[in-house]
Amino acid sequence: MLEHTSLRDLFRILLPLLCFFHQMPGAENYIQIDPSSLVVRFGSPASANCSTNVTHNNMGWEASQGSIDKTFNVTLITWSVEQLDKWDIKPLCFINGEEQDMKSLTVTVYKPLDQVTLSTENHTMTEGSQYNLICEVLNVAPVYLLTVSWxxxxxxxKQENFSHENETKNPVNKTVTLQISPNRTDDGVQYSCEAELKLGPEGPQPPPKMKSDFLNITVHYGPEFSNCPGVVDLKEGTSLTGICDVTGNPFPHSTWKKDGSTIDPANPLKRTSAGMYEIIVRNIQKSLTVNVIYGPELSCGHSYTVREGNEFNPNCSVVGYPSYNMSWDKNGAVDFPLRMQKGDAGQYTLIVSNxxxxxxxxxxxNVLYQPSSISELHSANVSIGEDVVLxxxxxGKPRPRYKWIYHHASNVQITDQDGVSLLHIKHAGGANIGTYLCIAYNDLGKQRQEVRVHVEGAEQECPLSLSSHHVLVEYGETVNVKCLSSVSNATLKWRFRDTEVNNDTLVIDSALDYLDWNLNATCYGHFVGLGGCSKDLNITIYKHPEKVSISIKNHSGPxxxxxxxTLQCDVQNTGPLELLTVNWNKVKGQTGNEDFIKPRILAxxxxxxxxxxxRNDTSYSCSAELRLGEKNSHIIRSNPLYIEVHYKPTIWKNIPLVVPVFYGxxxxxxxxxxxxxxxxITWFYKNKQTSGENLTVNEQGVYTCVADNSVGNDTKVISVVIEEDYLPLIAGFVALVVVIISVFFVSIYTIYYKNTKMGHYTVEGAKPKAQNGDVAQNGKNTTIPMKKIPNDSAILFLDARCELVLSPPELLVEYGASASVDCSTATPSTHFSMGWKVPQGVVHVMKDVQLITWKVETLMHWDIQPICFLNPLSTQCFVKLPVTVYKLPDRVSISIVGHEGPMIEGKQYELQCDVYNFAPVHLLTVNWYKGQHLVAKTSFSDSTKTPVNQSTRFHMSLNRDDDGVRYWCEAELKLSRTRAGAQTPFEVASQVLGLTVHYSPQVSSGVEIFNETTEDIVLNCTVTANPPPRYTWNSTNLGKEFNIGHPVLVLSSLSSGNYTCTASNGIGSVSKLFIVQAKPRGGNRTTFWAIVGPFVGLAVVMIVGYVLVKKRTIKK
Incomplete structure (x- = not known):
């Protein structure tokens, strides 16, 4: 710790001392010369400042030019000359203080170059020799700063400087030498030298320099051969130029020879140019072997196609020099020939090398191979109406193509996509039951697979039909029956009498060698997808009877x-007998018939x-008919057999048994x-006998009438009673009663008139009663204003910012026609884009638009619903365009179901209307017309939109008024049901079907009575019937048929009697009775007036009374 403290204290002491000594002045620091050095061109002005920051006695400059003596009390003194004329000058600045200190100014005096020259001893040089280039720089100083560049x-x-000659500062001439040994590449080279005074940064910029003129040299060499081996390989098409080049300066001339002949080495070489060449230059000869390289010339295609399993060796060859090697590679080395498989396909590389x-x-x-086994094809079991996709x-390679073999139906469509074939069955039905064979094939082979489609609830169809299922052939004639198929190019054949006929038409020749009248034939057809099916034909050979006759067996006379x-009917030469019917007829109708079961031969x-x-029988006849149907009905009748029948008399029953006779x-x-x-007629009375039908009597008694002939007699007893004649008395009594009643009536009328003032009424003051205000005014109590909503546009509001308008709002267009719809929006600023989504007529999404149009030139979709969409700022909205695509029917036909020939009154029949190839079904209405009157309509609810065939039936019961009536049907597409505008319905009518109705005779009244006094009586029995009736007459007076074939009978006598007219045809018969009662003129009118008189009197009294009352009323 103490050691650290001592070091810190020592540092604190030494730091100030170091700073002090650093700031102490020295000789080099307290004299400053600015600039410290000068570069001055000889003869130019120069100056420099000398300054100090220390105290001194005086200061000054010592120089060989421009000296300045001691100067006092200044800190700066300037050395300056107007023209520097000293080459070697070194000004010195001094300061006199306690000691004298001084500092020199470095001055460089220069002179720019006057001239730079370059020369040589000889401009023509020889390669390999030494030569000197001399560069002379004239009058330059200082020389030690000179640099010469070569x-x-x-x-x-090269660069040379002369820094070692720094003692020489006066201008001098300087000579510089460059030694060269030129070669051939230096021929024509330009040499130059450049002198430069490098005066440093204080000197002029750029520094003074000068360049000599260029010195061109010529170098002689050769002749020499270059690029000339003993053997050379050259490419075909190139030349010998550059091979065995002869070089030299001056340029030498060479001669090329091959096989002793001079050649031009610049000519292109051919592969035949290989060989030995000689080059001759100035008697110098050199040999050269030339090999010509060419190729590789490869003969090989870029693509090969090989079948699987075949051995393949690419037919590739190569020629050239040097010889080439060939090898194959595909993920490794491959050796050909090779037996190709599908996995061997791909890209191979042929390597050609030397x-x-x-x-x-x-x-x-490419390896081609046949299609593989079919996959994803399975049988189908569906319910009726379902859709099926197989x-x-x-x-395979090439990609397989597909072919479907099946029973064709209109609801089957095939589409191929991405190497797969799809068979679509829409709303499967009976026509779709069967097998479906798919064949995948290409050029190498094919594969097939068959499946079956079963539709539950439907029956398999057989596309065969016969022009007739039952053929009637008249003996000796030839009839053709055609077997038809809805399948085009179908192969049909007949089997008839154990013989096959390979034709669709069966020729039936009713020759004598037929063993049977009833024959069968079968039409066979084998259909793709259905197998075989057949239709049977029934053949009946017939012969109408040649003659029919009638006779009475074992009897003659009445x-x-x-x-x-016993009557016998003979029928000659007819057949077949099992179809024979013999009808027995008499005048008033059929009495019986008989059918036959006999051997089938002509008989x-x-x-x-x-x-x-x-007693009424007048004639009999028989007729023979073969039961061949109405169309071939042919009745052979015998001639009538007239008979006369005798019978005993019969007195009429309407004769009264008691006859009153008035007295007198x-x-x-x-x-x-x-x-x-x-x-x-014989009358018996009181043993008296009188002949005659009439007997006048006036006596009371019993009268016996006896009618007698050869067969027998009949008797009738009539009692005659005498009575008093009270009729006049009764008439008088009646007249008296009438008078009394009249008087009583007039009295009552008079009294009533006086008391009640009958006939005088007034309506003064009467007020009509106001109508009840609650009455509903017949349902028109008020008028409610209604605003009609226009129907020319459809607007869909999805939100406040999404509004789409379609124009037109719905589209009705025929299949294959053009269509166009505009979709617009009223809010363009709130959406990004709008467009159409459609399967046909693609419309790209558009931005910043208010209207976009969907348009197609040819509409090819049956079920299409374009959608216009809008992409607003929030979410997408859209509107669907309802489109109805229609096709008008190709044709319309009408027929009778299961019937040919005339119709019978009262029977039920069906008409069928067939509409072919139209769409859509739900717009169809079939109108049934009877004449010009619409009698029925049939509509359909089927949603099928593709073209179909449609049938409908109409039931009818005929009467005689329908004979000749024309029926027809009309197919109407209700296109006006849509809202696409006021469209007129399209209508296609069938042909007109005329009806023929057979009906029996009919009369309005079965009995007609004639009370005639004239002599001519006309009995009219005319009736209407189809076919026209046959008339026969019978009379009680004649007892046999007469006036046959005439409907009118004219009587010219006054004979009373009963007349019966019978009208008959093949349908029925009717009879009418005419009763003729002829009376003489005149007679007793007493009874008549006795009855009529009282009523006449009563009428007179009433008229008189009315006149009297009327007059009295007028007076009042």
Whole structure:
């Protein structure tokens, strides 16, 4: 601790002492000369200051020029000369104090160079000799500050100074020598020397210097050979220039020879130029062997394609000199030939090398291989209406292409992407059931895999149809039946009578060698994806009867009513008999028919009918018909067989059994009877006998009428009763009662009129009752103003800062047409960008816009919903554009379901309307028209948007008024349902289907009575029917058919009687009875007036009473 304290104290003592001694003045410190040294050009002015900061007696300058004597009381004194003319001057500043102190001023006096020259003994030099270059610097001082620099071209090669000659300060001439030994490279080189006075920083800047002129030297050498080995390798196309160059100065001339011939070494060398050359220069000869390097000339492609499994050796070759080696590399050395596999594909490097060159050549080897086994393809079992996607994937090179083999349907679409094929089934149905074969193939091979799609709830379709499922072939004719398929280019064949016909048309020749009238044929088709399916055809060969005749078996002459007789119908040469029906007919309708089950050969056939004829039977006929359907219906009728039926008389039942006769009058009794032969009428009364149908009687008694013919007789007893005639008395009584009632009525009327003033009423003071204010004014109590909302734009408000407007708000466009919609916003400052999101017609996002348009030239999407979006400051908002894409139907057809030929009144039928290839379904309405009247509409709710075929049916029950009516259907796309504007619906109509309706005859009244007094009576039995009816007449007077085929019967006699008209066709028959009662003119009118008279009298009394009352009323 003590030791440390002593050291600190010692330091404190020594520090002030050191500072004191540092500040003590010395001779070199208290005399200052400024500047301390001078560089002055000879003859120029010069000056310097000498100062001190110590006390002195005097001070001054001692110099060979410009001395200053002692000067007192100054601290600064200046040495100065106007022209310095001393070469060696050293001014001295002195101070006289206790001692004299002094300090000298260094002065350098210089003179710039007058001239610098460079010379040599000989400008033409020989390589390898020594030569001196002389540089003379004239009149320069001081020489010890001189520096001489030697330059070869622009390069400094040597510097010399003369600092050792510092004693010489007067101007001198200085000679400097540079010894050189030039070589050929120095030929034409320029030498120079430069003299410079290095006067330091106090001297002028830049320092004085001078350069001599350039000295050009010429160096002679040679001749010499350079680059001339005994053997030289040169590239093809180059020359011998630069090989075995002969150099020298002056330049020597050389001659090249090859095989004794002079050549130009500048000519390009060819590969054939290799050999021995001679070079001759000034009788100097040199030999040279030249090898020509060429190549490598590589013959090798950049890409090769090889099939997998094939042995491959790249056909690569190389020529050149020196000889080359070839090797292959791909992640290591590869030796060819090589049996290629798919893993061997890639890039190979061909290495071509020799001792002078090295080449790399890239070769791409593609290994082609057939498609691999198909993956990711599986069978599918789905429900009806579901969507199905079948995926077929395979790897191969080149990339496999895909082919699907299946039963084509409109709801199947195939897309290929990224080496995979996808088969889409939309809304699977019966048409999609079957197998689906995917084939992946390329040029090297193919792979196939088959799967099956089963749709539950649907039945597999067979795409076969026949022009007719049942063919009728008339014996001796030829008929063609075509087998049709909805699949294009389908291979169809027929199997008929154990023979296959490889054609879609079956020719049926109804030759005699057919063993059967009923034949079957089958159309077969094998369809991709479905397998085989068939349709059966029923064939019936027929022959209409050649003749039909009718006869009575074992009888001739008239028939007796009630007896049995046998009729025989003979049908000649017809078949097949199992389709034969024999109808028995008589005038008033069918009496029976018979079907046959016989051997199927052409035959004659007979059938009998047992009849018990009635009195109205006039004729029988039979007809033969083959049951071939209405279209081929052909009835062969026999000639009518007229019969005469005898029957016993029958007296009419409407003859009264009791006939009253007024006393004093006579009455005629009628006894009408029918019978064949015509009966004779005989009256019996009181053993009296009178003939005739009418008998006039005036006596009471019993009268017997007997009708008699050859078959029998009938008797009727009529009682005649005599009565008094009270009719006049009754008539008088009635007239009296009428008079009494009239008088009573007039009296009552008069009394009532007086008491009640009948007919005088007043409405004075009457006020109409106000309408109840609560009445609803027929539903129009108030008128509510309604504001119509425009429908030409759609606005979607998502938030306060997001407003989008579409124009138009909805789009209705035909498939394949152009479409354009504007999307705008009213708030451009609050969003970053806006755009459209669409699968077709891409619109890029745009910034700082208020309107953006989506537009497509050809719309190719059925189900598309563009979205306009807006990116505001907060969150994204959007609006969807409803788009309806439609396609008009290709055609529309109407047909009758399951029926051909005329229709029958009262039966039910179906019409079918087919609409082909249209979209969308939900806009379709099928309108059914009867004539020009709309009778039904059918709409659809199916959401399918792609084109489909659609069918709908209409049920109808026909009557006779529908005969000739035309039906048609119309497909209407209700495009006006959308809000895209007032669109007119598109309509496509079918062809017109005319109906033929067969109906039976019909009459409005079954009985018509004629009470005629004239002589001409017209009975009109005309009825409407289709086909037109056949008319027959029957009469009780004639007892047989007459006037056949005529609907009108004109009677020219006054014969009373019943006349029956029958109208019949193939549908039915109807009869009408005409009752004709002819009466003579005149007769007793007593009864008539007895009844009518009282009513006439009553009418007269009432008229008189009314006139009297009216007059009385007027007077009042």
């Amino acid at each position: 330059y070869k071209g622009g390069m400094l090669i 001792n002078v060159n090295f080449i790399l050549h890239a070769v791409e080897i 995926k077929c994937a395979s790897k 028939m007796i009513e009630g007896n049995s007789y 004659n056939e007979s059938t009998t009918l047992t009849i018990s004829p009635s 009058y006579s009455e005629k009794l009628y006894c009408n009877a029918s019978g064949n032969p015509k009966p004779t």
